[in-house]
Amino acid sequence: MKRTIEIMDTTLRDGEQTSGVSFSASEKLTLAKLLLDELKVDRIEVASARVSEGELDAVKQITSWAKSQGYLDRIEVLTFIDGGVSLEWMKKAGAKVQNLLTKGSLNHLTHQLKKTPEQHFKAIAKVIAQAKKQRITTNVYLEDWSNGMRNSKKYVFEYLDFLATQPIKRVLLPDTLGIITHTETYEYLSEIVQQYPKMHFDFHGHNDYDLGVANIMEAVKAGCHGLHLTVNGMGERAGNAPMASAIAVINDFLPEMKINVNEKALYKVSKLVSAFTGVGIPSNKPIVGDNVFTQTAGIHADGDSKNNLYFSNLMPERFGRKRKYALGKMSGKANIQKNLQELGLTLNDDELKKVTARIIELGDKKERVTKEDLPYIISDVLDTDFKQSVFVKSYVLTHAKGLQPSTTLSMEINGKTYEENASGDGQYDAFMNALHKVYASQKKALPTLTDYAVRIPPGSNSDALCETIITWEMDGKEFTSRGLDSDQTVSAIKATEKMLNLIAP
Numbered sequence: 001m002k003r004t005i006e007i008m009d010t011t012l013r014d015g016e017q018t019s020g021v022s023f024s025a026s027e028k029l030t031l032a033k034l035l036l037d038e039l040k041v042d043r044i045e046v047a048s049a050r051v052s053e054g055e056l057d058a059v060k061q062i063t064s065w066a067k068s069q070g071y072l073d074r075i076e077v078l079t080f081i082d083g084g085v086s087l088e089w090m091k092k093a094g095a096k097v098q099n100l101l102t103k104g105s106l107n108h109l110t111h112q113l114k115k116t117p118e119q120h121f122k123a124i125a126k127v128i129a130q131a132k133k134q135r136i137t138t139n140v141y142l143e144d145w146s147n148g149m150r151n152s153k154k155y156v157f158e159y160l161d162f163l164a165t166q167p168i169k170r171v172l173l174p175d176t177l178g179i180i181t182h183t184e185t186y187e188y189l190s191e192i193v194q195q196y197p198k199m200h201f202d203f204h205g206h207n208d209y210d211l212g213v214a215n216i217m218e219a220v221k222a223g224c225h226g227l228h229l230t231v232n233g234m235g236e237r238a239g240n241a242p243m244a245s246a247i248a249v250i251n252d253f254l255p256e257m258k259i260n261v262n263e264k265a266l267y268k269v270s271k272l273v274s275a276f277t278g279v280g281i282p283s284n285k286p287i288v289g290d291n292v293f294t295q296t297a298g299i300h301a302d303g304d305s306k307n308n309l310y311f312s313n314l315m316p317e318r319f320g321r322k323r324k325y326a327l328g329k330m331s332g333k334a335n336i337q338k339n340l341q342e343l344g345l346t347l348n349d350d351e352l353k354k355v356t357a358r359i360i361e362l363g364d365k366k367e368r369v370t371k372e373d374l375p376y377i378i379s380d381v382l383d384t385d386f387k388q389s390v391f392v393k394s395y396v397l398t399h400a401k402g403l404q405p406s407t408t409l410s411m412e413i414n415g416k417t418y419e420e421n422a423s424g425d426g427q428y429d430a431f432m433n434a435l436h437k438v439y440a441s442q443k444k445a446l447p448t449l450t451d452y453a454v455r456i457p458p459g460s461n462s463d464a465l466c467e468t469i470i471t472w473e474m475d476g477k478e479f480t481s482r483g484l485d486s487d488q489t490v491s492a493i494k495a496t497e498k499m500l501n502l503i504a505p
C-alpha cells in the first residue's frame with residue numbers, strides 16, 4: 001500500500017519572509033483558496049502570530065472562509081513561547097492550529113533564549129496545556145534542529161523524549177539555515193523516525209546549498225510523514241524547497257509514496273505568486289520557468305519528430321504547459337517546421353532553407369524571433385503574399401496628472417476605417433479598451449493578454465530602444481508577439497498590431 005505524505009505549503013508564512021515581499025490580506029485569501037482547492041495541498045501555514053494588524057486581518061479572512069468550508073484544521077499559524085500572547089492573537093484571528101516555535105539546538109536555546117533545557121520544556125508544556133484548554137491543536141517546530149543534530153544531539157533526543165509525553169499532533173523539523181546534506185538528512189531522520197514510531201514528523205528544508213529538493217527526497221525515504229514547501233521556493237535567503245520540483249520528484253522517483261497535490265495547478269499557482277510578489281520566475285526554473293519545455297537546438301527538434309527521442313517523463317502537459325521550439329541561430333529546419341505547423345503554414349524544401357537561413361542570420365544579431373514573426377519573415381524572404389490586413393493607422397494617447405489616461409484610435413481593417421475613444425488605468429490599457437470597442441462593433445473577439453514583459457533588447461547597443469513581448473491566449477492556444485520602439489507604449493501597440501494580423505481571417 002502507498003504511504004501518504006502530507007504536504008504543508010508555507011508560502012504565506014516562510015515564503016513571505018523573502019526580502020521585500022509582503023502579501024495583502026486579499027492576496028493571502030486568494031492564494032489560500034487556490035492552494036487548498038486547486039493545488040490541493042493538505043495544510044497551509046499562513047502567518048506568524050503577533051506580526052501586525054494587517055496579518056491579523058489576513059488570518060481572520062482566511063479562517064472565516066476556511067470555517068465555511070470545514071477546513072479550519074488545515075490552516076496553521078506560527079506562534080512563540082510568550083506566556084499566551086500568541087494564543088490570544090490566534091483566538092482573535094479564529095485560528096485553530098499553532099506551530100509553536102521552540103529551540104532545536106542547545107546553541108540557540110542557550111544564547112537566544114538564555115534558558116536551560118528544563119526551563120524550556122516547562123515553558124513549552126505550559127503553552128501546550130493552555131492551547132489544549134482553548135481547543136487549539138499544537139504542532140512543534142524545533143528551530144535549528146539540523147545544527148542541533150550536529151552539535152547537541154543529546155539535547156535533541158532529551159527534547160524529543162519530553163515531546164513524546166505531550167498532547168501534540170506533529171513535530172516539525174526545520175533545517176533552518178539549509179546546512180545539511182542529503183546524506184545527513186537521511187541519517188538524522190531515519191534515527192529519529194525509528195526511535196519514535198508513534199510520532200508524526202514533518203521535514204522543512206531550506207535551499208542555501210541548492211539541496212532543498214534532494215533533502216526532501218531523502219526525508220521521505222527516511223520515513224518522514226510530511227514536508228514543508230513553498231511556491232517558487234520563496235523564503236528567507238535562498239528560500240525553501242520549491243513546491244513544483246519537489247512534487248515532480250516525489251511522483252517520478254518515489255512511486256511508493258502518495259501525495260494529494262494536483263500537478264496541473266502548479267504553473268498557475270506559480271504565476272500568481274510571482275505576480276503578487278513581483279519576484280520573477282527564473283526562465284530555467286524546473287517545471288514553471290518559461291524556457292523549461294522549449295527545445296532550442298535543431299537536433300533536438302528533429303529528434304522529437306523521430307520516435308520522441310528527446311522526450312522524458314517531464315512532459316509539459318502534466319503541468320498544463322506546452323512544448324515550444326525556439327527560433328534563432330541554433331534552429332534547424334525541424335524547429336521551423338514545428339512552428340509552421342502550429343501556424344498552419346507549409347513551405348517547400350527550398351523555401352524552408354531560405355527562411356531557416358534568415359532566422360539564423362537574425363539570431364546571430366541577437367534578435368529574438370518568435371513563432372508569430374514567421375509570416376512576416378516568410379513574406380520578406382520569399383516575397384510572397386502575406387498581406388497585412390489590419391493597420392493601427394493613428395492614435396492620440398493622453399496622460400495627465402489627476403486625469404485618467406485616454407486614447408483616440410483609428411484602425412483600418414480589410415480596407416475599412418474605424419475610430420473609437422476609451423480611457424483606462426494606463427495608456428496601453430486605454431488603447432486596448434478602444435481596440436475592444438472597435439472589435440466589439442464588428443462582433444469579433446480579441447485574445448486575452450496573459451503576460452506582458454518589457455526589456456531592453458540585448459545587443460541593441462542603445463538603451464533608448466525597448467522591446468515589449470506580449471503573450472496572448474485564444475481558444476486554448478497561446479502565442480506571443482513582439483514590438484520594438486523607443487517608446488514603451490508604442491512598442492506594446494506594435495506587438496498588438498502583429499497579433500491582430502495573426503488572428504485576422
Ligand SMILES: CC(=O)SCCNC(=O)CCNC(=O)[C@H](O)C(C)(C)COP(=O)(O)OP(=O)(O)OC[C@H]1O[C@@H](n2cnc3c(N)ncnc32)[C@H](O)[C@@H]1OP(=O)(O)O
Nearest residue numbers: 048049050051078080081082101102103112113143174176
Ligand atoms: C524558523 C523561522 O523562520 S522563525 C520566523 C518566526 N517569525 C517571525 O519572526 C515573524 C516576524 N517577526 C516579528 O514580527 C517580530 O520579530 C515579533 C513580533 C515576533 C517579535 O518582535 P519583538 O518583540 O520586537 O522582538 P524581536 O523581533 O527583537 O525578537 C527577539 C526576541 O524574541 C525571542 N525569541 C526568539 N525565539 C523565540 C521563541 N521561539 N519564542 C519566544 N521568544 C523567542 C528572543 O529571545 C528575543 O527576546 P529578548 O528581546 O527578550 O531577547
